[in-house]
Amino acid sequence: MKVTLKVWRQKDAQSKGAFETYPMDNVNEDSSFLEMLDMLNESLTVQGKMPVEFDSDCREGICGQCGMVINGRANGHLEGTTTCQLHMRSFKDGETIYIEPFRASAFPVIRDLKVDRESLDRIIIAGGFISSHTGSAPEANSIPIGHATAESAFDSAACIGCGSCVATCKNSSASLFTAAKITHLAKLPQGQVEARKRALNMVKQMDIEGFGACTNTEACEVECPQNISVMNIARMNWEFHKAIL
Amino acid sequence: MLDAKIPEGKLQDKWNNYKAKCNIVNPANKKKLDIIVVGAGLAGSSAAATFGELGYNVKVFFFQDSARRAHSVAAQGGVNAAKNYQYDGDNVYRMFYDTIKGGDFRSREANTYRLAECSASLIDQAVAQGVPFGREYGGYLSNRSFGGVQVKRTFYARGQTGQQLLLGAYSAMMRQVNTGKVKLYNRHEMLDVVIIDGKARGIIARNLATGEIERHAAHTVVLATGGYGKIYFLSTLAMGCNGSAAWRSHKKGAYMAGVSWVQIHPTCLPQSGDHQSKLTLMSESLRNDGRIWVPKQKGDDRHPNDIPPEERDYYLERRYPSFGNLAPRDIASRAAKERIDAGHGVGANKNAVYLDFRTAINEYGENVIRERYGNLFRMYEKITGINAYKEPMKISPAAHFTMGGLWVDYELMTSVPGLFALGECNFSDHGANRLGANSLLQACVDGYFIAPLTVGNYLSGEIKTGKISADHPEFEKTEKEARELLDKLVNIKGNKTSDHYHRTLGRILWDKVGLERSKESLEAAIKEIRELREDFWQNLMVPGTKEEINSELEKAGRVADYLELAELMAFDALNRDESCGAHFRSEYQTDEGEAMRNDDDFAYVSSWEFDPKGEEPILHKEVLEFETVTPTVRSYK
Numbered sequence: 001m002k003v004t005l006k007v008w009r010q011k012d013a014q015s016k017g018a019f020e021t022y023p024m025d026n027v028n029e030d031s032s033f034l035e036m037l038d039m040l041n042e043s044l045t046v047q048g049k050m051p052v053e054f055d056s057d058c059r060e061g062i063c064g065q066c067g068m069v070i071n072g073r074a075n076g077h078l079e080g081t082t083t084c085q086l087h088m089r090s091f092k093d094g095e096t097i098y099i100e101p102f103r104a105s106a107f108p109v110i111r112d113l114k115v116d117r118e119s120l121d122r123i124i125i126a127g128g129f130i131s132s133h134t135g136s137a138p139e140a141n142s143i144p145i146g147h148a149t150a151e152s153a154f155d156s157a158a159c160i161g162c163g164s165c166v167a168t169c170k171n172s173s174a175s176l177f178t179a180a181k182i183t184h185l186a187k188l189p190q191g192q193v194e195a196r197k198r199a200l201n202m203v204k205q206m207d208i209e210g211f212g213a214c215t216n217t218e219a220c221e222v223e224c225p226q227n228i229s230v231m232n233i234a235r236m237n238w239e240f241h242k243a244i245l
Numbered sequence: 246m247l248d249a250k251i252p253e254g255k256l257q258d259k260w261n262n263y264k265a266k267c268n269i270v271n272p273a274n275k276k277k278l279d280i281i282v283v284g285a286g287l288a289g290s291s292a293a294a295t296f297g298e299l300g301y302n303v304k305v306f307f308f309q310d311s312a313r314r315a316h317s318v319a320a321q322g323g324v325n326a327a328k329n330y331q332y333d334g335d336n337v338y339r340m341f342y343d344t345i346k347g348g349d350f351r352s353r354e355a356n357t358y359r360l361a362e363c364s365a366s367l368i369d370q371a372v373a374q375g376v377p378f379g380r381e382y383g384g385y386l387s388n389r390s391f392g393g394v395q396v397k398r399t400f401y402a403r404g405q406t407g408q409q410l411l412l413g414a415y416s417a418m419m420r421q422v423n424t425g426k427v428k429l430y431n432r433h434e435m436l437d438v439v440i441i442d443g444k445a446r447g448i449i450a451r452n453l454a455t456g457e458i459e460r461h462a463a464h465t466v467v468l469a470t471g472g473y474g475k476i477y478f479l480s481t482l483a484m485g486c487n488g489s490a491a492w493r494s495h496k497k498g499a500y501m502a503g504v505s506w507v508q509i510h511p512t513c514l515p516q517s518g519d520h521q522s523k524l525t526l527m528s529e530s531l532r533n534d535g536r537i538w539v540p541k542q543k544g545d546d547r548h549p550n551d552i553p554p555e556e557r558d559y560y561l562e563r564r565y566p567s568f569g570n571l572a573p574r575d576i577a578s579r580a581a582k583e584r585i586d587a588g589h590g591v592g593a594n595k596n597a598v599y600l601d602f603r604t605a606i607n608e609y610g611e612n613v614i615r616e617r618y619g620n621l622f623r624m625y626e627k628i629t630g631i632n633a634y635k636e637p638m639k640i641s642p643a644a645h646f647t648m649g650g651l652w653v654d655y656e657l658m659t660s661v662p663g664l665f666a667l668g669e670c671n672f673s674d675h676g677a678n679r680l681g682a683n684s685l686l687q688a689c690v691d692g693y694f695i696a697p698l699t700v701g702n703y704l705s706g707e708i709k710t711g712k713i714s715a716d717h718p719e720f721e722k723t724e725k726e727a728r729e730l731l732d733k734l735v736n737i738k739g740n741k742t743s744d745h746y747h748r749t750l751g752r753i754l755w756d757k758v759g760l761e762r763s764k765e766s767l768e769a770a771i772k773e774i775r776e777l778r779e780d781f782w783q784n785l786m787v788p789g790t791k792e793e794i795n796s797e798l799e800k801a802g803r804v805a806d807y808l809e810l811a812e813l814m815a816f817d818a819l820n821r822d823e824s825c826g827a828h829f830r831s832e833y834q835t836d837e838g839e840a841m842r843n844d845d846d847f848a849y850v851s852s853w854e855f856d857p858k859g860e861e862p863i864l865h866k867e868v869l870e871f872e873t874v875t876p877t878v879r880s881y882k
Contacts, residue, residue: 028518028520030517030518030520031518031520031521032522032628034522035520035521035522036520038520038522038744039520041797042742042744042745044788045742045786045787045788045797046740046741046742046786048738048786048788049788050788050789050795051788051796051797053794053796055310056484057309057314057316057483057484057485058314058316058318058319058483058484059483059484059522059523059525060319060525060526060624061624061627062318062319062405062408063309063313063314063315063316063318063319063483064311064313064314065309065310065311065314080623081627085624085627085628087627087628087630089630110454110794111794114794116310116454117310117311118310118311118431120311121311121312121313121419121429121431124415124416124419125419125420125422125423126423127423128416128419129374129416129417129419129420130373130374130375130416131420132370132373132374132417133295133298133417134291134294134295134298134370134417134693134694134697136373137366137369137370137372137373138369138373139369140328140368140369140371140372140386141328141330141385141386143372144383144384144385145380145384146380146382146384147380147381147382147384150377150378150379150380151377153375153377154377154402154403154409157375157377157402157409157412158405158408160408161311161313161314184375184377185375188375188377190372190373190374190375191375
């Protein structure tokens with residue numbers, strides 16, 4: 001198949017970026033979207049031109065390192081999908097595809113489609129953990145946790161930290177990301193001891209990083225590759241309000 | 246002489262004896278000691294978190310943008326532990342025996358026993374961190390079966406066990422970042438290790454976001470950089486996985502062992518064309534309920550659902566009735582290759598076999614199968630466009646895990662004093678074949694439980710050393726060499742990409758140093774690898790400069806190392822005139838096509854020294870002494 005790519009090229013955070021056009025012939029429709037970009041990069045490299053910088057690692061939808069805005073949507077038009085899991089068979093022959101980096105002031109562009117998401121790590125550093133050091137753990141089965149509770153904690157814990165929620169939110173809010181971690185740990189008995197401090201510290205860090213507030217558009221849930229529910233945000237708000245009372 | 250420093254005493258007492266007698270560092274002195282950890286997967290993060298908790302000053306380097314992304318994240322099926330929650334006859338000894346037998350009696354008894362011994366504590370540790378393992382309705386932890394064993398000892402978090410364990414280790418490490426004991430260097434790649442007076446004292450790293458070259462000094466360097474299976478180009482590994490830290494340490498004196506022992510995983514998605522960048526793994530846990538078969542008739546082009554049961558060859562059940570579809574990985578992969586080579590392969594390229602859930606769906610219903618493996622079926626459909634509830638999956642073997650790696654002693658120290666290697670980047674616990682769900686375990690046990698004590702034992706001798714200075718002439722020299730290598734790569738300005746060379750190398754290795762090898766294929770591989778390497782240094786194209794973000798330069802450095810490491814893999818396989826585990830030499834097989842091990846001549850670990858002047862690497866043998874088990878013919882029939 002043939003496609004025309006309009007790719008955002010930007011040297012660094014300070015430079016102005018612009019779309020460049022790259023016609024692509026002979027794209028295998030079984031190839032993934034990123035394999036199609038590999039093909040572009042290989043042809044640019046042979047010509048001695050700088051390839052398009054983009055992040056990707058596992059290419060199985062689990063590491064959360066890839067992520068770009070494709071035709072205006074985070075990770076493209078398929079639901080519950082990372083960029084690496086998008087395949088060319090879901091595009092039309094002859095289509096023009098616009099590719100941009102995740103845009104948020106808390107995600108400065110490093111180059112082209114690569115952005116800096118360390119702000120998400122700093123939210124975890126602020127409190128996204130249970131303080132149990134190596135050696136202090138009790139026997140695992142001494143803490144029974146109901147099947148449904150464990151499964152529901154898993155649903156929150158499944159977040160891959162890709163930042164698609166931020167990229168799609170009109171406020172660039174990291175609420176879904178932050179809420180997923182707060183909820184995962186608050187649902188488990190092990191995590192309840194520190195629940196109050198955790199909610200306060202993580203929410204505070206989210207604000208410091210310059211992420212916007214949540215105005216309940218629920219766009220984040222739509223674009224989340226792991227289908228993390230906005231109910232996590234409700235739980236975060238509940239945990240936060242319990243903590244400030 | 247290689248000394249593995251195995252502690253005294255009976256097998257079951259060795260680790261306790263070590264713990265009782267090793268030196269420790271008092272809390273006031275820990276503050277004066279600096280540790281560099283390279284790699285932030287399960288082994289690196291768990292070690293860094295624990296070092297931080299103990300009070301050392303830790304710097305962690307990794308190439309990903311966040312420490313939560315290392316490829317441990319992609320492990321699906323589970324982690325083994327001898328908890329015996331099922332009361333099905335499991336215990337530490339049985340787990341040790343399964344592991345050493347699974348590795349075809351090519352690993353050290355003491356290391357393997359310790360892995361099993363520490364396994365139960367890991368589950369406690371992970372649960373305390375909030376890892377949401379699968380549970381029964383009564384609230385207690387659930388288990389599943391995995392290949393090569395007959396008990397249920399595998400703990401799992403749906404099909405995302407690696408992700409959840411990694412997030413546990415990551416969060417523990419982030420807690421130490423919060424306290425200031427751990428400092429993270431993301432988007433950094435180690436270029437070389439700095440050795441001063443025979444001891445590892447730091448690293449030269451490149452900041453991948455800016456191109457800056459940096460010096461970092463410490464009292465010890467801990468590598469936790471994963472495996473090099475990506476050397477085959479098409480593999481289940483992540484795009485950035487590489488062998489460079491291990492290889493560059495090898496060139497600085499660290500021996501590498503069992504280098505050609507690469508696990509080819511039986512259940513991956515088949516190769517469909519030249520566009521592919523990787524092969525995706527489908528968890529081995531699927532073999533709990535999936536049955537593997539090929540059509541009995543060669544070249545049968547009927548739709549799988551149209552082939553009646555009596556015309557299907559369930560070859561694993563036929564050849565290995567007692568383990569059936571849960572035969573170990575090396576055996577399942579070879580059996581698949583045998584059927585494919587005999588003309589029974591399926592799919593457009595005739596390079597796959599079927600993994601069929603129809604029996605299980607009929608027995609338990611589609612919903613039960615969805616709860617067990619839903620995410621895997623979804624992933625399969627995303628990649629192939631096929632609904633595996635309706636027709637069998639097509640799977641094929643692919644390069645997955647490297648049992649080989651840096652040689653380490655019982656303390657996980659390499660042959661360079663002060664340089665440690667944890668997790669997949671060392672060779673230690675799995676012998677010639679790794680059992681499923683033992684990889685997450687080894688990474689965690691090395692990081693949480695072993696290295697904190699053994700590195701402490703080493704550091705107890707460094708209390709009076711004082712700060713290590715990065716201005717030492719050795720730092721200057723090593724940095725200069727690292728810069729020169731980058732300049733050399735950038736300045737060739739030829740007309741072929743790193744990916745071109747990587748792909749070509751991958752094909753040579755897959756054909757000649759893959760599932761099956763022979764003297765003839767290995768000698769041919771060495772010749773072809775040398776020619777390819779020559780071509781690489783003449784015709785490589787890396788655009789841009791080294792003073793900026795440059796992903797082509799990153800790839801070029803890794804491929805340059807692969808082109809050398811590949812040759813060592815071939816030498817390693819050539820030296821071993823026997824078949825064991827993943828190493829199958831076609832000259833050494835029984836009439837039934839099973840591996841023929843030779844304990845009289847090859848019950849040793851091949852440990853290789855880099856010789857900068859010589860044409861060939863230098864072999865050191867660590868003889869494997871079996872005091873507790875008697876190596877037997879490994880049978881799963």
